[in-house]
Amino acid sequence: MDFGFTAEEQAFREELREFLRQELGPEHKGRTPHDLFSREFSRKLAKKGWLGVGWPKEYGGGGRPYMEQLVYGEEMMRHRAPAGAHILAQNMVGPTLIRIGSEEQKKEYLPKILSGEITFCLGYTEPNAGTDLAACQTTAVLDGDEWVINGSKIFTSFAGQAHYAWMTVRTDPNAPKRHRGLSMFIVDMKTPGITVREMDTMWDYLQYEVFFDDVRVPKTAVVGELNKGWDYLTTALDHERVFMGGTVAQHQRFFEEVVEYAKKTERNGKPLSKDPIIRQKLAQLAIDLEVGRLFAYRVAWLLSNGIVPFSEASITKTFTSELERRLANTAVHIMGPCGTLLEGKRAPYDGYMAWEYKFSLMMAVGGGSNEIERIIIAIAGLGLPRP
Amino acid sequence: MNLDLTEEQEMLRTSARDFLSKECPKTLVRELEEDEKGYSPELWRKMAELGWMGLVLPEEYDGMGMGFMDLVILLQEMGRNILPGPFFCTVVTGSLPILFAGTDEQKKEFLPKVASGELILTLALSEPNALYGAVGVETKAVAQGDSFVINGTKLFVENAHIADCIICVARTKEGSSPEEGITLFLVDAKSPGIKCEVMPTIGADKLCEVVFENVSVPQKNMLGELHNSWPVIEKVLEHATIAKCAEMVGGAEASLDMTLSYVKEREQYGKPIGSFQVIQHYCANMWTKVDTSRSILYLAAWKLAEGLPATMDIAVAKGWINDSYLFVTERAVQCHGAIGTTRDHDIGLYYRRAKSTEVAFGNTDFQKEIVAQQIGL
Numbered sequence: 001m002d003f004g005f006t007a008e009e010q011a012f013r014e015e016l017r018e019f020l021r022q023e024l025g026p027e028h029k030g031r032t033p034h035d036l037f038s039r040e041f042s043r044k045l046a047k048k049g050w051l052g053v054g055w056p057k058e059y060g061g062g063g064r065p066y067m068e069q070l071v072y073g074e075e076m077m078r079h080r081a082p083a084g085a086h087i088l089a090q091n092m093v094g095p096t097l098i099r100i101g102s103e104e105q106k107k108e109y110l111p112k113i114l115s116g117e118i119t120f121c122l123g124y125t126e127p128n129a130g131t132d133l134a135a136c137q138t139t140a141v142l143d144g145d146e147w148v149i150n151g152s153k154i155f156t157s158f159a160g161q162a163h164y165a166w167m168t169v170r171t172d173p174n175a176p177k178r179h180r181g182l183s184m185f186i187v188d189m190k191t192p193g194i195t196v197r198e199m200d201t202m203w204d205y206l207q208y209e210v211f212f213d214d215v216r217v218p219k220t221a222v223v224g225e226l227n228k229g230w231d232y233l234t235t236a237l238d239h240e241r242v243f244m245g246g247t248v249a250q251h252q253r254f255f256e257e258v259v260e261y262a263k264k265t266e267r268n269g270k271p272l273s274k275d276p277i278i279r280q281k282l283a284q285l286a287i288d289l290e291v292g293r294l295f296a297y298r299v300a301w302l303l304s305n306g307i308v309p310f311s312e313a314s315i316t317k318t319f320t321s322e323l324e325r326r327l328a329n330t331a332v333h334i335m336g337p338c339g340t341l342l343e344g345k346r347a348p349y350d351g352y353m354a355w356e357y358k359f360s361l362m363m364a365v366g367g368g369s370n371e372i373e374r375i376i377i378a379i380a381g382l383g384l385p386r387p
Numbered sequence: 388m389n390l391d392l393t394e395e396q397e398m399l400r401t402s403a404r405d406f407l408s409k410e411c412p413k414t415l416v417r418e419l420e421e422d423e424k425g426y427s428p429e430l431w432r433k434m435a436e437l438g439w440m441g442l443v444l445p446e447e448y449d450g451m452g453m454g455f456m457d458l459v460i461l462l463q464e465m466g467r468n469i470l471p472g473p474f475f476c477t478v479v480t481g482s483l484p485i486l487f488a489g490t491d492e493q494k495k496e497f498l499p500k501v502a503s504g505e506l507i508l509t510l511a512l513s514e515p516n517a518l519y520g521a522v523g524v525e526t527k528a529v530a531q532g533d534s535f536v537i538n539g540t541k542l543f544v545e546n547a548h549i550a551d552c553i554i555c556v557a558r559t560k561e562g563s564s565p566e567e568g569i570t571l572f573l574v575d576a577k578s579p580g581i582k583c584e585v586m587p588t589i590g591a592d593k594l595c596e597v598v599f600e601n602v603s604v605p606q607k608n609m610l611g612e613l614h615n616s617w618p619v620i621e622k623v624l625e626h627a628t629i630a631k632c633a634e635m636v637g638g639a640e641a642s643l644d645m646t647l648s649y650v651k652e653r654e655q656y657g658k659p660i661g662s663f664q665v666i667q668h669y670c671a672n673m674w675t676k677v678d679t680s681r682s683i684l685y686l687a688a689w690k691l692a693e694g695l696p697a698t699m700d701i702a703v704a705k706g707w708i709n710d711s712y713l714f715v716t717e718r719a720v721q722c723h724g725a726i727g728t729t730r731d732h733d734i735g736l737y738y739r740r741a742k743s744t745e746v747a748f749g750n751t752d753f754q755k756e757i758v759a760q761q762i763g764l
């Protein structure tokens with residue numbers, strides 16, 4: 001056994017750190033919409049060859065092994081790098097196109113993704129299709145040479161900025177099983193008939209509703225085989241897993257900031273860090289973070305060894321998202337009443353902790369709710385029967 | 388034993404619930420979060436007409452002469468509806484110190500105006516040192532002729548920006564214990580030298596930073612005894628802690644109710660999500676927290692109302708209810724899925740307030756320490 005990183009992995013980490021420190025500075029908070037989405041930053045990453053680091057070299061990717069992809073994810077997350085403009089394209093759209101896209105689609109989209117020029121949004125969720133994605137009601141009907149799309153999507157991150165939507169549509173309303181009638185489409189967001197409405201989230205995220213009203217797209221919008229959308233949707237989710245493991249690094253940084261605060265802030269003539277209750281709380285978080293990090297490493301290691309880590313990825317996601325909530329809650333708690341401030345001179349870390357208390361709601365809901373992730377662990381991972 | 392509310396209390400609850408759901412819809416709550424003042428003068432007037440501001444004030448001061456338990460019932464409804472505005476600081480932390488320690492003259496001057504809704508009061512206690520208890524009071528008041536001059540900074544002062552009078556807790560003498568040397572002053576909020584700024588808290592609840600810079604207060608505005616008024620504040624805080632708990636329990640009840648209706652109505656996989664066992668367990672756990680919180684709230688409120696020693700029960704209540712409100716609102720959002728994380732949905736209003744009320748009048752660590760002392764540790 002060897003839990004260490006190789007010299008190459010270590011060198012890659014250093015290179016990334018150096019770059020991110022220069023570009024973002026040590027104080028980068030990564031919480032305003034601008035901090036989450038910056039095309040300029042995506043282009044800079046592209047210039048360094050750091051978009052699609054895990055894609056095969058023959059498609060212009062970095063061809064980096066899983067462990068290096070993990071290192072990449074960790075550093076991006078640790079520095080709260082604005083990834084909104086490229087993340088979905090890099091982690092989902094690109095890898096899926098490489099696997100099942102047509103030659104034309106690969107030629108059309110892959111280079112532009114790698115150069116940071118185009119942004120995709122992900123149109124899966126609908127008002128009546130949340131966890132149950134197969135309940136998708138947005139339809140596409142063939143009319144001559146074109147598909148005509150009607151319906152709506154909701155909670156679509158970055159739809160207002162995206163050039164394209166990667167989305168599920170119902171192409172066979174008569175399929176014997178609901179999920180067999182779905183197809184995956186790429187839709188140009190400039191197509192007439194699309195309207196985008198911004199949603200107001202608790203933490204000022206870039207999130208939208210998207211309405212499709214007789215939106216006509218060419219036949220080439222279909223990705224892979226018609227009515228096989230469900231298969232692509234479920235495998236597309238796999239590609240995110242290594243990168244997702246990197247979120248622990250983001251929480252680690254947040255944690256370090258709380259520790260720093262506890263050391264330098266005096267209450268009643270003593271640093272907070274000497275308060276036995278606060279010490280216990282911080283120590284517990286340190287334990288949780290170590291456990292979370294090990295999950296992430298294990299996922300990357302399994303993938304490196306050709307094993308698809310279903311339960312391990314699901315547990316990384318559930319554990320990490322719940323850790324994030326505990327962390328935010330404890331951070332605000334430790335900072336006392338001022339921890340509840342969102343901004344202003346008295347707000348520690350410029351209100352990041354109070355903002356995180358709201359933002360930490362996201363990950364246990366988005367990207368497959370924790371309830372569903374646990375069901376996946378039980379059924380797919382542990383072989384338990386379905387209810 | 389009798390765990391029932393009286394008929395009058397039931398009536399108060401029903402009428403308050405009807406009134407608030409009609410007069411204080413969530414659209415107004417949202418509007419007032421953004422509003423500079425943060426309250427609706429019209430709604431304030433209507434509440435005064437109902438006699439709410441004078442609920443616990445004796446009839447001789449134009450109050451309704453009802454008991455603390457009645458106030459708890461009313462506050463529970465206000466918390467359920469997250470009523471914005473200066474009710475809490477005027478009636479609980481504002482009028483109680485005057486009622487407990489004021490001279491006849493002071494009571495006559497202030498309390499009828501509280502009852503009629505003419506006067507907004509607030510209590511300035513917490514300071515930047517973030518310490519609960521008397522140790523936290525560093526603001527100084529120094530006698531000068533027949534006045535006192537106050538200097539210091541107070542934080543998280545509720546609605547100070549709209550208050551007419553601020554009750555300032557100040558140190559007038561260095562004593563052998565932190566509790567010694569504390570004096571209260573009724574300070575005209577428009578006095579020269581007061582600077583007030585609303586703090587951007589997660590609960591958007593109009594808590595203010597108030598700076599006192601050479602603020603002169605006439606001696607007659609001293610409330611209670613010179614140097615010896617910490618016991619008054621302690622008594623006020625006991626009531627205020629339970630009053631805050633009442634709001635929190637109301638908020639937790641509303642969050643649970645909202646979640647129960649949502650999970651019955653929202654369908655996924657062709658079934659209401661409330662039919663999934665995990666959601667059922669969440670709801671059962673939420674209900675457990677709400678039900679126990681209510682009992683523990685009433686126990687402490689009853690002891691206070693009866694004048695029984697309640698230190699332990701108050702700490703147990705706030706400690707338990709802090710955690711319960713956080714738990715319930717967090718699970719509530721989880722049961723709602725993504726819609727619960729939008730500003731358009733009401734559940735987020737409660738989620739944010741659970742965190743801001745947790746730190747009011749002592750967070751859980753502080754309460755646990757009191758419990759530890761009470762059990763002889």
Ligand SMILES: Cc1cc2nc3c(=O)[nH]c(=O)nc-3n(C[C@H](O)[C@H](O)[C@H](O)COP(=O)(O)OP(=O)(O)OC[C@H]3O[C@@H](n4cnc5c(N)ncnc54)[C@H](O)[C@@H]3O)c2cc1C
Nearest residue numbers: 122124125130131155156157366369371663721722724725
């Ligand atoms: C910040 C954020 C960004 C997002 N971005 C995107 C995006 O870019 N594109 C996109 O398509 N979607 C996006 N989503 C939507 C996300 O994928 C959905 O929120 C998620 O699929 C859950 O659906 P829902 O919110 O409708 O909850 P629901 O499905 O209504 O679920 C409500 C609750 O019921 C539980 N539940 C549901 N079914 C079951 C079951 N069978 N057993 C047990 N429990 C169950 C859920 O776990 C949850 O707790 C985003 C969400 C968030 C919060």
Ligand SMILES: Cc1cc2nc3c(=O)[nH]c(=O)nc-3n(C[C@H](O)[C@H](O)[C@H](O)COP(=O)(O)OP(=O)(O)OC[C@H]3O[C@@H](n4cnc5c(N)ncnc54)[C@H](O)[C@@H]3O)c2cc1C
Nearest residue numbers: 378384385386387661662663664665666667668669670671
């Ligand atoms: C100390 C002790 C004394 C007892 N005394 C008596 C007695 O005097 N008389 C008597 O008749 N019995 C007695 N019992 C038996 C007791 O009532 C049973 O243990 C109980 O009914 C559970 O049945 P089981 O043990 O067969 O567990 P099972 O029913 O097999 O359950 C196993 C597990 O599955 C869970 N489970 C089962 N169904 C569901 C479901 N639908 N959804 C979710 N989870 C589920 C259970 O909660 C449990 O965790 C006693 C048990 C103990 C431990």
